[in-house]
Amino acid sequence: MASTFFVRAIRPSASAMESSGYVCQACRRHESTYRRTRKALRVKPDPCFLPSKTETQDHIIFNPPSSVPNVYHTPSLFLPSNDPRRTLHTRTSVPSTTPSASTTPSTPPKPIADKRPLPASVRPEYTKKYHLTPEQVEDIRQLRKEDPRKWTRVRLAEKFECSQFFVSLCCSAPEIKAEQDKQLEEIKKRWGRRKTEARDARQERKKLWGQDA
Structure with a gap:
């Protein structure tokens, strides 16, 4: 009697366990099926990418790349009528009161030279020495x-x-050069076929650098 109770405690009956425990793990359907993945990726495009339903003709979209902001980058055509940046375009387009004979009103204004200091050099400046006798x-x-x-x-x-x-x-040191060449040859002996062919092709390309294609 005691042995029977001990076996039942270790191995419970089938009625005591849930039916989901007997489902084959390989037969379960997961979220990552082909149909569900394709359905999840079927996203509608943003309305701004669709053809306009209110405008009958095409129009220009001004979308400059990301860069340092500058008031002169935006054309006056895309500025509102009350935008203060319009005055900047007006100042540059109006010619001076006493134009010279060489300049004409249609000539665009010359850009103002950037007077900011140049960045520091990567290495310190030095002067060549010719002091060896x-x-x-x-x-x-x-x-x-x-x-x-x-x-x-x-x-x-x-x-x-x-x-x-x-x-x-x-x-020069010819003996040092000979030792280095010998070490290089030992390394080349361990190369495979693909690496050897790649290095040979590189040498052939170097021969063609100074020639006309």
Whole structure:
């Protein structure tokens, strides 16, 4: 008797459970069906996009792109009769009282030059230096030749207060270049077919840069 009660407590009878528990989860219909999704996306367009029912002919719609507001952007045709911006257009269109011989009333007024200061430069301004002597250039070559790993372009440029480009013009390190080429070849060996073909196509395009198409 006790064992029967224990089994019933663990496994309740079918009559005690709701019928919805036996519905197949895969057979349930969800909101994301094709018909309901298409019906939800069937939105009516805004009335402003529909043809006008009151006006018999087409008309111009002035809808400029978003930009810095300027009173001169809106044509006077689209301004109300009591808009104060109309006076600005009138001032620019009326010629001066003493026009010169070279100007005509039909000539549009010249835009006023913007006198605002220019923004600061990205990098600080500097002047080029031509202070290195032939002896110092020879020292650069000697240091680069003795120990190219220690005396790199950056260190030589800092020591002699010149640019790295100038150091590259003065001297070079063939052994460093050979090591870098060897490392690059090892990397290229691990490339796949698609990457190899893409790099080859890039080299072919570079050859055509200086040629007429």
